[in-house]
Structure formats: C-alpha cells, structure tokens
Amino acid sequence: MDGAVARLDFGPTAADGGDVINGGEGDDIIHGGAGDDRLNGGATGNDRLYGEQGNDRLDGGGSGSDRLSGGYGNDWIRGGSGGDKLWGDAGADVLRGGGGGDRLSGGPGHDVLLGGPGTDLLSGGSGRDTFVFEPTSQRDTIRDFQDDYDTIRLAEAFGFATPAEALAFAEQRGADVVFTFQGGQELTILDTTAAALSDDLIV
Known part of the structure; x- marks a missing residue:
C-alpha cells in the first residue's frame, strides 16, 4: 500500500480467520479483526495497527x-x-520497543516488556x-513497578552472578532507584527502593 493513507479493515464481517497483512509505504491503518493475525506496518509511514481478537503478531517495522x-x-x-x-x-x-524513544503499556494480564x-x-x-x-x-524508565509482584530481569549478557552484584550498580535518587551499568546504560525504577528490589531481580 504505497499511498498517503491506506486503511485495511479485516473485521468479523470480512475475515474470521488469521490474516497476514503488510502495509507497505505510507501511513497505514490496519485492523486484524477476529483470528490470529500477523500485521506489518511496512518500512515507512506512521502506521496504526490493531490486532483486536485473537493471539496476534504486530510489527511496526x-x-x-x-x-x-x-x-x-x-x-x-x-x-x-x-x-x-x-x-x-x-x-x-x-512488547518490544525498537530503536526510537518508545512508550510501552502492558495493560491487564501478565506481560513481558523490553x-x-x-x-x-x-x-x-x-x-x-x-x-x-x-x-x-x-x-529505560519503569513507571509502575509493583514490589513483590512484578519482576525485573537483567539479561545474562550483563554477567551478574547474583542480584546483589547487580544492586551494586544502583543508587537511590529521591523516591527512585537508578541503575547505571558499565556500558553507560541506565535503568530507572520510579517510586521504589533498592531494598525492595532485592527479591524482585532476576539475573
């Protein structure tokens, strides 16, 4: 779909199965409808993808x-x-962000956010x-961490053997905890303490 705006709507009246839809260039609006859909916005454009019902795969692309x-x-x-x-x-x-400054919201359910x-x-x-x-x-900034309920997983590539090793890179800044790692990466968790995180870290 190589236009300014393309709308593709595969709602229940059009397709109740799993759809594969590629938007192409331009600003696309794609609705998957019912079924397990695969939606791709394409290489360019400001796209809007809606999986709707089903276990869907959405790629901004x-x-x-x-x-x-x-x-x-x-x-x-x-x-x-x-x-x-x-x-x-x-x-x-x-939910996995890409190369830009992204906003990820899991919503209800047990979600994984990267x-x-x-x-x-x-x-x-x-x-x-x-x-x-x-x-x-x-x-990255985590806005709504729930102590003793949510989990923070630091990738194995960091090389930490224990959560205590990881917490050595954390400091309290007001109401928040900020990790600053050797490579310059920074992870901020709002409204918590390092002590509260000690049993919520996985390395």
Whole structure:
C-alpha cells in the first residue's frame, strides 16, 4: 500500500480467520479483526495497527511513529526504529520497543516488556509483569513497578552472578532507584527502593 493513507479493515464481517497483512509505504491503518493475525506496518509511514481478537503478531517495522494495539488475546508486539507507542491491552502480551524513544503499556494480564535501544517508558499495568533490560538498551524508565509482584530481569549478557552484584550498580535518587551499568546504560525504577528490589531481580 504505497499511498498517503491506506486503511485495511479485516473485521468479523470480512475475515474470521488469521490474516497476514503488510502495509507497505505510507501511513497505514490496519485492523486484524477476529483470528490470529500477523500485521506489518511496512518500512515507512506512521502506521496504526490493531490486532483486536485473537493471539496476534504486530510489527511496526519502519522508521515512522507507529501506534500498535494488541487488543484481546496473547499478543506479540514490536516497534520499529521510530518513536512508537505499544499497547498490549488484555491478555499475556510481549512488547518490544525498537530503536526510537518508545512508550510501552502492558495493560491487564501478565506481560513481558523490553524497551530496546532508545529512551523508553515502560508501564506494566495490572498483572504480574516482567521488565527485561538488555545491554543493547540505553535508557529505560519503569513507571509502575509493583514490589513483590512484578519482576525485573537483567539479561545474562550483563554477567551478574547474583542480584546483589547487580544492586551494586544502583543508587537511590529521591523516591527512585537508578541503575547505571558499565556500558553507560541506565535503568530507572520510579517510586521504589533498592531494598525492595532485592527479591524482585532476576539475573
């Protein structure tokens, strides 16, 4: 779809199965409808992808500022290289940001959130969520961490043997905890303490 704006709506009256839809260039609006869908916004454009019902796979794909919403179901959602907004909505979702400054919101359900490269804001929402931070991440902020309920997973590539080793890179800054790692990566967890995080870290 190589136009200014393309709308593709595969709602219940059009297709109740699993759809595979590629937006191409331009600003696309794609609705998956019922079924387990695979939606790709294409290489360029500011796209809006809506998985709706089913266990969907949404890929922003390109350099635009995309909006990706999983809807109902256990969805896999990935942003592109622009500043994207990702919503998991209902279900146990996996959200992964791309290269830009992204905003990830898990919504209800037990979600996994990975900010990726860039300066990202992560909100798990209700449910037992896992926030993953990798060496390729740059500067992430977790906005709604729930003590003794949510989990922070530091990738094995950091080389920490125990949570205590990781906490050596953390400091209290007012009401927040900030990790500054050897590679310059920074992870901020709002409204918590290092002591509260000690049993919520996985390395």
